[in-house]
Amino acid sequence: MIAIEHLEDLTDQRRSQILKRGQGQLADLIPIVDAIIAEVRARGDAALFDYTRRFDQVDLTDLAVDSASIQTATTQTDPTYRAALRAASNAIESFHTAQFAAMEASAVETTPGVRVWRVWRPIQRVGIYVPGGGARYPSTVLMTAIPARIAGCPEIIMCTPPGPDGRVAAEVLAAAEMAGVSRVYSVGGAQAIAAMAFGTRTIPKVDLLVGPGSAYVAAAKQRVAGQVAIDMPAGPSEVLIIADESARPAWVAADLLAQAEHGPTSAPVLVTTSTKIAEDVAAAIERQLATLATASVIARSLANNGALLVASNLDDAIDFANAYAPEHLELAVADPERWLPRVHHAGSVFLGSWAPEAAGDYATGGNHTLPTAGYARGFGPLSLQHFGRWMQVQSATPDGLAHLRSTIVCLAETEGLPAHAASISARFTDVDGTSPSEGTGPSGQQAGFISSPGAYEPQRVDPPVRLNANENPYAVAPQVRTAMYAAAAQVNRYPDAGQRQLRQQLSNALGCTPEMVIAGNGSDELLHLITLDRLGPGDEVIICEPTFGIYRFEASLAGATIVDVPLDADFQVDLSAVLAAVTPRTKLIWICSPNNPTGTPVDLSILPALLAAGPLIVVDEAYYLIDDPMSADASGDTTVMPLLLHQPLTYGRSPSDPTGRTVRVDDPVACARLVVVRTLSKIAGLAGLRFGYAVADPTVISRLDARRHPFNVNAIAEAAALATLSDDVGGFGQASPGGWVSQIRKALIEERTRLADTMGSWPGIKVYPSATNFLLVELPVEDASGIVRTLAARGILVRHYPQPRLRRCLRVTVGTYAENSMFLAALQTAYAEATR
Numbered sequence: 001m002i003a004i005e006h007l008e009d010l011t012d013q014r015r016s017q018i019l020k021r022g023q024g025q026l027a028d029l030i031p032i033v034d035a036i037i038a039e040v041r042a043r044g045d046a047a048l049f050d051y052t053r054r055f056d057q058v059d060l061t062d063l064a065v066d067s068a069s070i071q072t073a074t075t076q077t078d079p080t081y082r083a084a085l086r087a088a089s090n091a092i093e094s095f096h097t098a099q100f101a102a103m104e105a106s107a108v109e110t111t112p113g114v115r116v117w118r119v120w121r122p123i124q125r126v127g128i129y130v131p132g133g134g135a136r137y138p139s140t141v142l143m144t145a146i147p148a149r150i151a152g153c154p155e156i157i158m159c160t161p162p163g164p165d166g167r168v169a170a171e172v173l174a175a176a177e178m179a180g181v182s183r184v185y186s187v188g189g190a191q192a193i194a195a196m197a198f199g200t201r202t203i204p205k206v207d208l209l210v211g212p213g214s215a216y217v218a219a220a221k222q223r224v225a226g227q228v229a230i231d232m233p234a235g236p237s238e239v240l241i242i243a244d245e246s247a248r249p250a251w252v253a254a255d256l257l258a259q260a261e262h263g264p265t266s267a268p269v270l271v272t273t274s275t276k277i278a279e280d281v282a283a284a285i286e287r288q289l290a291t292l293a294t295a296s297v298i299a300r301s302l303a304n305n306g307a308l309l310v311a312s313n314l315d316d317a318i319d320f321a322n323a324y325a326p327e328h329l330e331l332a333v334a335d336p337e338r339w340l341p342r343v344h345h346a347g348s349v350f351l352g353s354w355a356p357e358a359a360g361d362y363a364t365g366g367n368h369t370l371p372t373a374g375y376a377r378g379f380g381p382l383s384l385q386h387f388g389r390w391m392q393v394q395s396a397t398p399d400g401l402a403h404l405r406s407t408i409v410c411l412a413e414t415e416g417l418p419a420h421a422a423s424i425s426a427r428f429t430d431v432d433g434t435s436p437s438e439g440t441g442p443s444g445q446q447a448g449f450i451s452s453p454g455a456y457e458p459q460r461v462d463p464p465v466r467l468n469a470n471e472n473p474y475a476v477a478p479q480v481r482t483a484m485y486a487a488a489a490q491v492n493r494y495p496d497a498g499q500r501q502l503r504q505q506l507s508n509a510l511g512c513t514p515e516m517v518i519a520g521n522g523s524d525e526l527l528h529l530i531t532l533d534r535l536g537p538g539d540e541v542i543i544c545e546p547t548f549g550i551y552r553f554e555a556s557l558a559g560a561t562i563v564d565v566p567l568d569a570d571f572q573v574d575l576s577a578v579l580a581a582v583t584p585r586t587k588l589i590w591i592c593s594p595n596n597p598t599g600t601p602v603d604l605s606i607l608p609a610l611l612a613a614g615p616l617i618v619v620d621e622a623y624y625l626i627d628d629p630m631s632a633d634a635s636g637d638t639t640v641m642p643l644l645l646h647q648p649l650t651y652g653r654s655p656s657d658p659t660g661r662t663v664r665v666d667d668p669v670a671c672a673r674l675v676v677v678r679t680l681s682k683i684a685g686l687a688g689l690r691f692g693y694a695v696a697d698p699t700v701i702s703r704l705d706a707r708r709h710p711f712n713v714n715a716i717a718e719a720a721a722l723a724t725l726s727d728d729v730g731g732f733g734q735a736s737p738g739g740w741v742s743q744i745r746k747a748l749i750e751e752r753t754r755l756a757d758t759m760g761s762w763p764g765i766k767v768y769p770s771a772t773n774f775l776l777v778e779l780p781v782e783d784a785s786g787i788v789r790t791l792a793a794r795g796i797l798v799r800h801y802p803q804p805r806l807r808r809c810l811r812v813t814v815g816t817y818a819e820n821s822m823f824l825a826a827l828q829t830a831y832a833e834a835t836r
Helices: 014-020 025-041 046-053 067-076 079-102 138-151 170-179 189-198 213-223 249-260 277-287 295-305 313-322 336-342 357-362 400-416 418-428 478-490 502-511 521-536 550-558 575-582 603-610 629-637 700-705 713-726 740-760 786-791 817-834
Strands: 003-004 108-111 114-122 126-130 156-162 184-187 208-209 238-243 267-272 307-310 328-332 347-349 390-397 516-518 540-541 560-565 586-592 616-620 649-651 662-665 676-680 693-698 774-778 810-813
Touching: 014 313, 025 046, 025 189, 025 213, 025 774, 046 189, 067 170, 079 170, 079 786, 079 817, 108 400, 114 400, 114 478, 126 138, 126 189, 138 170, 138 502, 156 170, 156 189, 156 478, 170 693, 170 817, 189 208, 189 213, 208 575, 208 693, 238 249, 238 313, 238 560, 249 277, 249 295, 249 328, 249 357, 267 277, 267 313, 277 295, 277 307, 295 693, 313 336, 328 336, 328 357, 336 347, 347 357, 390 400, 400 418, 502 693, 502 713, 516 521, 516 700, 521 550, 521 586, 521 616, 521 676, 521 693, 550 560, 603 616, 603 662, 693 700, 700 786, 740 774, 740 817, 786 817
Parallel strands: 003 307, 126 156, 126 208, 156 184, 238 267, 238 328, 267 307, 328 347, 540 560, 540 586, 586 616, 616 676
Antiparallel strands: 108 114, 114 390, 516 693, 649 662, 676 693, 774 810
16 A cells, blocks of 8 residues: 655655655645634634534534533443543543652752742633544543643633533543543634634633644634644654564554554655565555554555655664654663763653553553654754743842842943943942841740650551542642742752741731731641640649540640530530530630541631630631631631631521521630631641741740740741742632642532532432531441451541441541542442441
């Protein structure tokens, strides 16, 4: 089918024809594409409907694919397919997440006292194009959406053509759901590119366009590049295989055919050092082609752009490959790594016969969105860097600028810019040389050593699915990662002992003064400091069980007497019982809201009575922000913080009660008995760094400060916390509803709802309402510990509590979609076995 040609005998015309492989086609399409773009700009959605009817033979009534259709399509796909999709997703995520380390933004001290660094800012709205129509390309969804999500892009929209039935393939929608696509639109071709570039009534304008496509799509991307950023020119697919005598002809033929079936404009090219290999490959192509359902497409591709070339040696073959600059380059040679340094122009290189190009299309983790048509000379693969940009930052101390003064002044005067020089000199007219005081840490008080009654150590192993520790399953924001990398370069220095920057930023976000805030090594350290300050032998502490186990642990360390007051039937604090338990020796009452392990928020109407009772009231809000505080107009406050600020709080709003209920505590002495403790471990995903904070009256914070180690928050945790609290991450859910934390909150709530609805539909199972990132699930068994063991044997960890009220319950952390799906499948089996 393809003639065998010798590289050295090619005419200039033939060589040029092979190298150009359809490049001229794009130029021929420009008038057509320009007309489509103009029509979409002028008529918007109406033009999209017309072009879909004309090009796809589909009469649509809606361009947007609703979320219900996506969920339905996802659940209808084959479990084996979903498992394969998850395996590919994991590989892609691993490779692209590692690119953050390669983009490390550590500050460089260019001169003593002068630092220059970069901070990462993700693209805000990304448009991805996924080819479709008669074909399905879920792998392209993963390759484009996953890096965008990892990079921190808050909005990812996807356009893909409808199939013959007018719908987007379920497999593609399942990939979109798994990869984190925000919205899906059923439109393809040049018209989809125009819609995303300029916006229509339905499809929003994007900031960046990525993804491969037909020649029309490639031409359209080039034409709108002035209006919107694009990833690269990416048209018809291509492979160039270099093979020596060690190559297996059948494998080489299979790889050429695999590339050719992408479409009639694809380009499969072989360059080999052996005429015998070329002949055997040609024969293998004939044999294998007869067995393929896509033979007609492949035959046209081979005829249009295919070539079997024989080179005199591997040096000549590599030189030709560099001139060709292929999208995919396979080195099917005996020692491929030896030749890799000679390769300068290729989108993606596959070393050896066991690394076929099709593996990179799907599952190695490398990105398959690559430059084609020779553009690999100036473009690389789609990567994390495409989905954001670095913003440059510089700082200088007085001494640092003094080092550079003469250099700047000399160069400015040479360029005839005296004002530039003067702007430097002006700073040295009245400089007094003083620097901000270092400040001192608080003086500590030595506490007596009390032996531990037993270590507090939650179960910790590393199975495939860990839903037992209430960890956030999602990675931290890219801005946070960047801040951590920068801080890592400075760990030779102690962090700020006085926590000045932390306190200022926390107080700014909370609306209080810095004297009301203290940061800790996780909220657990702050609970420990409170215990040290308030409890000793003979003192009493009230704990409302079931609740967080560390309260009992800390009280035992202090030698205090623990007074258990059970939660009521709805897992609410029994106010009358608590007040009845208060004695003159009661120094502390622990309140966990929302409560762990039940997930229930506390009825805030109990606060005035508790504060009037006399003991210190510590409200542990470790799970604050899991349910969206932005929706105060719907449910009111979810925190007791307003009382600390001497403000009323409103809660319990609903459609039937829009006014809700208001709680006031007008006595400032009573308000001074309130402490709020929080952590960024849950919602912000900083469990591994241990960062928490407490808010209280300055007199309380001062006492805690006196017991705090001066360097209790390490530099990397401090940098991560500060970055998390920034507006673009939205660490408090207040400044940035569309920030990273808000996106995580949305995902957690959606998955929590899915878990609750699924388990709640099973006979005999009760799922308790939750305002956290976990669910308490009651099973119709005498003891759920056996089910926990069965799940653990299958690689899935959940929590079980031996207390009588919880013996039949599991506490299940909300994980990712894939983790939750694996848990549901395993639980359904384990539950059926246990209740058989």
